[in-house]
Amino acid sequence: MADEKVLIGIIGGSGLYHIDNLTFVKHVNPETPWGFPSSPITIATTPSGTHVAFLARHGQGHTILPSAVPARANIAALKSLGVRTIIAFSAVGSLREEISPGSFALPSQIIDRTKGVRPASFFEGTSIVAHAMFGDPFSGKLVNWLEGKVKKALEAEGRGVQLFTGKTIVCMEGPQFSTRAESIMYRQWGGDLINMSVLPEAKLAREAELSYALIATATDYDSWRPQSEAVTAAEVFKTLKANADTSRLVAATIIEDLHAAITGDEASIFLEEAGTMKFSIMPRSQLQNPEDRKKLAFVLPEYFEGEEAKDVSSA
Ligand SMILES: CSC[C@H]1O[C@H](OP(=O)(O)O)[C@H](O)[C@@H]1O
Numbered sequence: 001m002a003d004e005k006v007l008i009g010i011i012g013g014s015g016l017y018h019i020d021n022l023t024f025v026k027h028v029n030p031e032t033p034w035g036f037p038s039s040p041i042t043i044a045t046t047p048s049g050t051h052v053a054f055l056a057r058h059g060q061g062h063t064i065l066p067s068a069v070p071a072r073a074n075i076a077a078l079k080s081l082g083v084r085t086i087i088a089f090s091a092v093g094s095l096r097e098e099i100s101p102g103s104f105a106l107p108s109q110i111i112d113r114t115k116g117v118r119p120a121s122f123f124e125g126t127s128i129v130a131h132a133m134f135g136d137p138f139s140g141k142l143v144n145w146l147e148g149k150v151k152k153a154l155e156a157e158g159r160g161v162q163l164f165t166g167k168t169i170v171c172m173e174g175p176q177f178s179t180r181a182e183s184i185m186y187r188q189w190g191g192d193l194i195n196m197s198v199l200p201e202a203k204l205a206r207e208a209e210l211s212y213a214l215i216a217t218a219t220d221y222d223s224w225r226p227q228s229e230a231v232t233a234a235e236v237f238k239t240l241k242a243n244a245d246t247s248r249l250v251a252a253t254i255i256e257d258l259h260a261a262i263t264g265d266e267a268s269i270f271l272e273e274a275g276t277m278k279f280s281i282m283p284r285s286q287l288q289n290p291e292d293r294k295k296l297a298f299v300l301p302e303y304f305e306g307e308e309a310k311d312v313s314s315a
Pocket residue numbers: 012013014015057058066089090091092174195196197198233236
């Protein structure tokens with residue numbers, strides 16, 4: 001019997017505006033307390049009935065600048081559909097010679113170079129304070145699980161695409177690319193990859209207690225190589241299509257296994273974040289606005305739904 005629950009969310013980045021080998025079910029466009037997602041979300045199904053939710057980060061026609069991506073609405077909308085695990089794709093620059101354009105990576109760390117202009121917390125603007133843990137910004141168990149599956153998919157594709165793990169991604173504000181000096185500095189800081197999208201997306205997934213991993217697809221060498229031209233959008237576009245084709249293949253290959261793992265014996269892998277906000281939300285106070293609690297119930301019903309919602313301070 002087909003399982004119609006949508007447990008898997010896929011976020012497509014630059015060049016990745018749909019996924020293949022799935023049957024279209026419907027479009028949904030949930031309004032969240034943080035507005036509408038970047039674009040209507042496509043619900044699609046595999047032949048065996050596994051449903052997935054696909055969301056184009058920059059909108060279907062790539063109309064949204066990185067700083068303007070409604071990341072809170074995106075994550076809240078996916079959670080409201082029942083999604084537990086998000087696999088996000090991103091076109092990234094490479095800060096390392098060995099990570100050549102066309103390579104894939106599963107980063108494990110992030111350096112934040114956004115400029116504070118992106119709303120980065122569901123708690124922002126409310127009377128409720130929370131400090132989510134973010135020392136390990138990606139879901140380690142999910143990343144480990146993905147490593148083998150993505151490697152296998154890349155091998156099956158047969159184009160020799162390499163997969164790197166344990167890398168650090170710098171998230172910059174953009175939309176302009178980095179200067180040469182910045183690019184060199186990021187390398188000195190330990191950065192391996194660079195994009196404009198992983199934050200606040202990863203922070204919000206953590207606040208929503210969703211497991212989240214990024215599949216980074218390298219398009220260029222940014223601007224650190226002394227003898228090479230600094231990166232241009234045209235340079236990025238050269239690799240974008242091949243990377244998007246490979247990303248679609250990877251997505252199509254892993255969906256069934258991912259769903260089976262989430263719903264089967266390996267379920268705990270995808271529940272690493274569940275319950276973690278209990279230790280992050282400051283104790284309930286008379287001064288908290290009930291409207292704010294209602295708003296937060298949209299993403300964290302466990303803590304904020306109804307007056308009877310559990311007082312986290314006594315948890
Ligand atoms: C098109 S180059 C810069 C642009 O590409 C990446 O987008 P995404 O992460 O959504 O694939 C990068 O983060 C920038 O937004």
